[in-house]
Amino acid sequence: MAGSPTARRRRLSIELKRLREQSALTCAQVGEALDWSGSKVNRMETGSGRVQPSDIDALCRFYDTGDELREFLKSLARQAKMRGWWQVHGSGVPEWFNVYIGLEQDASTVRQYQCELIPGLMQTPEYASELHTTGAHLSVEDIDRAVRVRMERQAMLSRADAPESWFVVHEGALRNTIGDRTLMREQLERVLEVARLPAVTLQILPFDSGTYPATGSFTMLGFPAPEDPDLVYRDGITDAVYLEGEHHVREYTRAFDGLRAAALSPRRSTQVIETVLKEYAT
Numbered sequence: 001m002a003g004s005p006t007a008r009r010r011r012l013s014i015e016l017k018r019l020r021e022q023s024a025l026t027c028a029q030v031g032e033a034l035d036w037s038g039s040k041v042n043r044m045e046t047g048s049g050r051v052q053p054s055d056i057d058a059l060c061r062f063y064d065t066g067d068e069l070r071e072f073l074k075s076l077a078r079q080a081k082m083r084g085w086w087q088v089h090g091s092g093v094p095e096w097f098n099v100y101i102g103l104e105q106d107a108s109t110v111r112q113y114q115c116e117l118i119p120g121l122m123q124t125p126e127y128a129s130e131l132h133t134t135g136a137h138l139s140v141e142d143i144d145r146a147v148r149v150r151m152e153r154q155a156m157l158s159r160a161d162a163p164e165s166w167f168v169v170h171e172g173a174l175r176n177t178i179g180d181r182t183l184m185r186e187q188l189e190r191v192l193e194v195a196r197l198p199a200v201t202l203q204i205l206p207f208d209s210g211t212y213p214a215t216g217s218f219t220m221l222g223f224p225a226p227e228d229p230d231l232v233y234r235d236g237i238t239d240a241v242y243l244e245g246e247h248h249v250r251e252y253t254r255a256f257d258g259l260r261a262a263a264l265s266p267r268r269s270t271q272v273i274e275t276v277l278k279e280y281a282t
Helices: 005-022 027-033 038-046 053-063 067-079 085-092 095-104 125-135 140-158 171-175 181-195 246-262 266-281
Strands: 109-114 164-170 200-205 218-222 231-235 240-243
Touching (some): 027 038, 027 053, 095 231, 164 171, 164 246, 200 246, 218 246, 231 246
Antiparallel strands (some): 109 218, 231 240
8 A cells, every 4th residue: 555645545536436437437426326416526536525434435335345445445545634744844835745745755666857957856955945045935934844845855765665766857957056156066966976876867968969858847656556557747836737647648758768868878977967066166
């Protein structure tokens, strides 16, 4: 079973939708049979509403499931109500990003393309703080909370069961000076340190790579259970988009494979980072 409350909620939604589709019923039909609204059934299947154990009992009776599946779904519903470690930081982490962190913590694979900035999982506290200071109107306390969450997220890359993480970063992110040269020098040293971790692969997409298949940064998360499909994540200033359909995942996988093919090898990428690092030191 997935570990974070967010992942449990997602798994519960997937299972409830699967049961309904196996019965060849619509949300409205299920709702009518249980004296609920169709929108309530839809919210349960999309993870946008709380699911009570009593709701699970009613659905399992209606779908005529076995006791083992019913208890499994009730366990998911109870644990989905728990708070993740990142949620104690309150307003330092927006609600739409809380969802992503919960999914990221349970991912078995992370594939990310960054076209302007160093990936969050590689950032130093100073770099992250500078981004939050200039990127949003946050209080000093909220900036501190946001930076702490970003630093705590990075621990996943050093775990014994760390997700297989592959980063493609545009060369522009290395040369885009955030803060001052000292900050950037320390940041690139941190990038090299993370790139040496066993579960991490880093490629740099150089300026002279020509045409490549991407129009903006994105992240793809994969999960160990086959019942939990891969998803694509893209964020903005005030919200985020999660794409889970097979078509979306297939096209972004194709784009990421194209980026990897256009990027430098991990060894050559390290050499480019070391060259830029020397330039910041002069």
